[in-house]
Amino acid sequence: NIRNLAMEKVASTVMFPCKYFASGCNAQLLHTDKQDHEEICEFRPYSCPCPGASCKWQGSLEQVMTHLLAVHKSITTLKGEDIVFLATDINLPGAVDWVMMQSCFGHHFMLVLEKQEKYDGHQQFFAIVQLIGTRKQAENFIYRLELSGHRRRLTWEATPRSIHDGVQSAIMNSDCLVFDTSIAKLFADNGNLGINVTINLC
Amino acid sequence: NIRNLAMEKVASTVMFPCKYFASGCNAQLLHTDKQDHEEICEFRPYSCPCPGASCKWQGSLEQVMTHLLAVHKSITTLKGEDIVFLATDINLPGAVDWVMMQSCFGHHFMLVLEKQEKYDGHQQFFAIVQLIGTRKQAENFIYRLELSGHRRRLTWEATPRSIHDGVQSAIMNSDCLVFDTSIAKLFADNGNLGINVTINLC
Numbered sequence: 221n222i223r224n225l226a227m228e229k230v231a232s233t234v235m236f237p238c239k240y241f242a243s244g245c246n247a248q249l250l251h252t253d254k255q256d257h258e259e260i261c262e263f264r265p266y267s268c269p270c271p272g273a274s275c276k277w278q279g280s281l282e283q284v285m286t287h288l289l290a291v292h293k294s295i296t297t298l299k300g301e302d303i304v305f306l307a308t309d310i311n312l313p314g315a316v317d318w319v320m321m322q323s324c325f326g327h328h329f330m331l332v333l334e335k336q337e338k339y340d341g342h343q344q345f346f347a348i349v350q351l352i353g354t355r356k357q358a359e360n361f362i363y364r365l366e367l368s369g370h371r372r373r374l375t376w377e378a379t380p381r382s383i384h385d386g387v388q389s390a391i392m393n394s395d396c397l398v399f400d401t402s403i404a405k406l407f408a409d410n411g412n413l414g415i416n417v418t419i420n421l422c
Numbered sequence: 423n424i425r426n427l428a429m430e431k432v433a434s435t436v437m438f439p440c441k442y443f444a445s446g447c448n449a450q451l452l453h454t455d456k457q458d459h460e461e462i463c464e465f466r467p468y469s470c471p472c473p474g475a476s477c478k479w480q481g482s483l484e485q486v487m488t489h490l491l492a493v494h495k496s497i498t499t500l501k502g503e504d505i506v507f508l509a510t511d512i513n514l515p516g517a518v519d520w521v522m523m524q525s526c527f528g529h530h531f532m533l534v535l536e537k538q539e540k541y542d543g544h545q546q547f548f549a550i551v552q553l554i555g556t557r558k559q560a561e562n563f564i565y566r567l568e569l570s571g572h573r574r575r576l577t578w579e580a581t582p583r584s585i586h587d588g589v590q591s592a593i594m595n596s597d598c599l600v601f602d603t604s605i606a607k608l609f610a611d612n613g614n615l616g617i618n619v620t621i622n623l624c
């Protein structure tokens with residue numbers, strides 16, 4: 221298979237530009253590295269951070285908040301480092317997302333609570349925070365999610381995700397606050413679940 | 423069905439002694455309340471607190487530590503309010519229990535980490551602390567279990583269970599620290615998982 225070997229040799233030495241060249245990326249890459257780079261390239265357009273993937277919007281980081289305010293008007297915003305994310309009717313059947321915005325330290329954070337059945341017959345809740353910003357900006361923060369109940373407390377602390385990465389892969393890996401419906405019942409009040417959210421600089 | 427009605431009338435007015443009368447309980451109960459009382463009667467014998475239910479020992483609270491030291495010699499004890507419960511080889515397949523003892527405030531606590539498949543194809547870990555003592559004694563304490571990793575922390579705080587109640591019903595209800603194998607991997611080091619355990623008076 222001589223022809224393929226020749227092609228591979230070319231591919232292993234020629235440098236290609238990143239596909240976001242026109243958006244400002246100057247990276248030159250080997251064919252084998254190109255796809256990995258483009259996945260994390262900071263010039264890759266941002267997708268709409270709303271969970272559920274029904275919105276197909278893409279654009280620059282600067283345009284994300286404008287998009288959210290124009291198209292996803294129903295999302296509530298609370299100001300402050302320490303707020304309560306109140307998810308109502310958590311017993312609603314099926315896959316459900318709860319979303320709100322928290323604004324502090326001059327940044328906007330999107331709080332997501334997702335109920336889904338990753339495993340058959342076992343509903344779980346996944347709560348996570350993403351920064352409307354780059355991965356580098358996200359690394360300056362730490363978020364804490366806390367469920368508080370009668371003589372019980374469950375806490376998760378981590379670095380916010382950047383909306384450039386999104387939350388779905390973290391939810392797939394359980395790299396977020398995970399709890400099942402039994403725990404939700406321990407902490408819920410009348411079907412409503414309050415999650416204390418605190419954002420800190422680190 | 424006249425005969426049953428008559429029996430029910432008798433049963434609803436006659437008082438019966440608790441079945442642990444000989445052990446010191448003086449409670450007199452209606453037939454309808456008898457079973458519920460005996461389930462929580464403080465004179466009910468204590469069962470061996472080791473998870474797995476292979477040991478059928480029963481006895482008084484005073485005899486539990488003697489039993490553990492004599493029959494379950496392999497269980498490690500650490501002294502102090504703040505210790506690390508190191509579970510080795512957490513990737514072992516199947517249902518596995520890790521157990522150790524923590525001794526502080528003049529009491530002995532049993533730390534249990536249980537891996538099981540409550541839901542088909544979804545292995546989960548359940549970590550919990552039980553006091554070698556009564557429910558009333560347990561209410562004086564609060565325990566904290568903490569998983570700490572790279573820019574991530576998962577914490578559970580609650581009242582210890584009394585060994586009189588045991589841990590199985592709490593595990594069934596997820597009323598403990600629950601995490602799946604993906605989270606275990608985030609926090610484990612070379613297949614070993616360290617859980618920080620802190621006991622406090624409250």
Ligand SMILES: [Zn+2]
Nearest residue numbers: 238245247261
């Ligand atoms: Zn690029």
Ligand SMILES: [Zn+2]
Nearest residue numbers: 268270275277
């Ligand atoms: Zn959108």
Ligand SMILES: [Zn+2]
Nearest residue numbers: 440447449463
């Ligand atoms: Zn009794």
Ligand SMILES: [Zn+2]
Nearest residue numbers: 470472477479
């Ligand atoms: Zn035993």
